[in-house]
Amino acid sequence: MVxxxxxxxxxxLVCRALRGPAIAAGVGKLCFERMGGRTVxxxxxxxxxxxxxxxxxxxxxxxxxxxxxxGGLVSGDALQIDLETGPGAAALVTTQASTKxxxxxxxxxxxxxxxxxxxxxxxxxxxxxxxxxxxxxEQDQQVLLDASATLVLVDWLTAGRVESGERWxxxxxxxxxxxxxxDRLILHDALRLAPEDGELxxxxxxxxxxxxxxxxxxxxxxxxxxxxxxxxSAPVSRxxxxxxxxxPIDGEGLLVRVAGPSVEQVGAVLRQHLGFVSSLLxxxxxxxxx
Numbered sequence: 423m424v425x426x427x428x429x430x431x432x433x434x435l436v437c438r439a440l441r442g443p444a445i446a447a448g449v450g451k452l453c454f455e456r457m458g459g460r461t462v463x464x465x466x467x468x469x470x471x472x473x474x475x476x477x478x479x480x481x482x483x484x485x486x487x488x489x490x491x492x493g494g495l496v497s498g499d500a501l502q503i504d505l506e507t508g509p510g511a512a513a514l515v516t517t518q519a520s521t522k523x524x525x526x527x528x529x530x531x532x533x534x535x536x537x538x539x540x541x542x543x544x545x546x547x548x549x550x551x552x553x554x555x556x557x558x559x560e561q562d563q564q565v566l567l568d569a570s571a572t573l574v575l576v577d578w579l580t581a582g583r584v585e586s587g588e589r590w591x592x593x594x595x596x597x598x599x600x601x602x603x604x605d606r607l608i609l610h611d612a613l614r615l616a617p618e619d620g621e622l623x624x625x626x627x628x629x630x631x632x633x634x635x636x637x638x639x640x641x642x643x644x645x646x647x648x649x650x651x652x653x654x655s656a657p658v659s660r661x662x663x664x665x666x667x668x669x670p671i672d673g674e675g676l677l678v679r680v681a682g683p684s685v686e687q688v689g690a691v692l693r694q695h696l697g698f699v700s701s702l703l704x705x706x707x708x709x710x711x712x
Contacts, residue, residue: 448472452505454484454513454542461511472501475518481704483512488548493519495559497526503534507542507571514703517548520580520685523592529558536564538571543641543702550578550631550685553592557582561597569603572639574699576692580685581623581630589630590615590622601638601671608672609636628663629681631688635696638675645698646676652695653678664691 450472453465461484468474475487488503495501507513523530538544544565553559567573579595582588594616601609611634615622637646653668664682671677678695682688693708700706 445469446502448499448501450474450488450501450503452486452503452513452515453508454486454506454511455508456510456512456542460484461507461513463513471495471499472503479514479703479705481512483514483543483545483703483705485514485516485707487516487518489518494522494524495530495532496524497528497530499530501532503532505534505536505544507536507538507544509539510541511539512543512545512703514545514547514707516707520549521551523551523553523557523559525554525556526558529560529594531560531562533561534563534565537566538568538573540568541570542568543572543639544574545699545703545707546573546575546577547699547707548576550580550633551595552580553582553595555582555588555591557592558594559592559596560594563597563599564602565600566602566604567638570640572641572702573601573636574642574696574702575599575636576633576696577636578631578633578680578688581626584630590626593617599634599636601636603672608638608675609677611677628683629665631680631682631685633680633682633688633692635678635680635692636671636675637678638671640674641702642698643674645696646674649678649695650676663687666691 447469448471450468454461455464460482463476463484466474466476471491473489473491477485477487479485565573581590582592596614599611650668653666667679669677680688680691
């Protein structure tokens, strides 16, 4: 593909992020490589308040876990995570717990830039984001995929500390997701929730948890097709406790949305429909989650 002189491609954006100039607070870098039939984490680096863990896994994939000192994001925190999966590598990136965003004037942010090489598998499976009352949070995720790479991405959020009377009482939540195949943008998804657009608790009705799932690549093609069929054939009722929808991505992938009354119920749906992820990793990422 020929790009106009001076044009910035998707690969340019991700590569610039991966090179990164100076080391700042909240920076994390991960590099997964295939060696001897298994994937190993060959580079793991983080600056406070970000903390990276490398738990043992039984399968062929390497696992990395994101956490923060203090257990959440406070005013002014700005995390920047850059990661690469090398040719044929398989990686799971998850979190130690839900991403808590505390009340603040300045707000907090998190940015993820990822690059998946040929025949690699990248699974991004975090716990949900939970914004406390008065919190402001901005999230940006950009993923560049080789034509033969596979991506499983889960992105979800909760209504906040519902039991404490903080249901949908954060100031703002903003999320952007862009996925490229080489230099071709195949998905651009964005969500912004703010009370100035209408009372959130009323607009969200009975739902306290929202989730988006992205499945792209040859290793999940069959699973995405089955899931699209299941969701498409299910009876639809506007008063159902759980709502699911599915839309195709680039002719071979799938974007799934789930809305439910609790994290537990939405988590159970994710585990039910994404059970095939275990075969991609050679281990069960769901065994101690939700």
